[in-house]
Amino acid sequence: MRLSVTRRSDILGVDEIYRSDGAIKDRGLIYTTECGWVDLGHANPHGKGFEGASALWDQIRARTDYLSCARETTPAVIIYKQSMRKFGMEAGVTRRYHVLRDLSSNQEQKSIALAIFLDVSLAFEGLQSNWFFRHVTDSGYSVEDLLSNLIGFYRAVNPGIDYIKICRPVSKERALATWDAFGAVGNTKNIEARPVFYPDPLSECGFPRKGALPPQLNTIKPSVIGENFREIR
Numbered sequence: 001m002r003l004s005v006t007r008r009s010d011i012l013g014v015d016e017i018y019r020s021d022g023a024i025k026d027r028g029l030i031y032t033t034e035c036g037w038v039d040l041g042h043a044n045p046h047g048k049g050f051e052g053a054s055a056l057w058d059q060i061r062a063r064t065d066y067l068s069c070a071r072e073t074t075p076a077v078i079i080y081k082q083s084m085r086k087f088g089m090e091a092g093v094t095r096r097y098h099v100l101r102d103l104s105s106n107q108e109q110k111s112i113a114l115a116i117f118l119d120v121s122l123a124f125e126g127l128q129s130n131w132f133f134r135h136v137t138d139s140g141y142s143v144e145d146l147l148s149n150l151i152g153f154y155r156a157v158n159p160g161i162d163y164i165k166i167c168r169p170v171s172k173e174r175a176l177a178t179w180d181a182f183g184a185v186g187n188t189k190n191i192e193a194r195p196v197f198y199p200d201p202l203s204e205c206g207f208p209r210k211g212a213l214p215p216q217l218n219t220i221k222p223s224v225i226g227e228n229f230r231e232i233r
Helices: 051-065 106-128 143-157 163-167 172-182
Strands: 029-032 035-040 074-085 089-099 229-232
Touching: 029 074, 029 163, 029 172, 051 106, 074 106, 074 163, 074 172, 089 106, 106 172, 106 229, 143 163
Parallel strands: none
Antiparallel strands: 029 035, 074 089, 089 229
16 A cells, blocks of 8 residues: 555546456546445555455465364464555554464455454554644545455455446546545545445535445455454554
């Protein structure tokens, strides 16, 4: 992840999201009817080192098991990190967790991974919101951040599903009109991984409102910390 201020020029339309090979671009801002604003950088499951949701999921799959008794009884150590860089400096959140190796199912693996992912994501957004970083970025708890992170997580654990398509991106004209009518995404804060929907300024009046996730982005419930995993302090 990077320390940056999302700009109007980052906005893409529905016909600009996919590369010629069909892959989703890893940068850009889109507006969607089912997920609100989505940052394709945050929704990218891959990242440097321990930063991408895919790296977290790879650790969980490699170090825990549910098909047979685990070969080791000591808890697995899982490390997950999110960071930002600016002016040659880096700041971030890195946390370490003990996770039981012998789990009940693949779904439990996903639930623990999601709990860790959200724990670090919330801590990272809080870091960006503190008094020091507010001088250089408005990104902390920006309206699209946590929801976009969640999409990246689902793309990591269920790579065969096109969650961006499920969110139903709109035209560039409508996305730009939404930005112009309601302001930059960083102006609206959102402390939940839930979408915020805006009226279509081309045809509607009204105000932004919180909404529900598409069902496909609500199939995994985060585990409760302390049951089968805990943070190493």
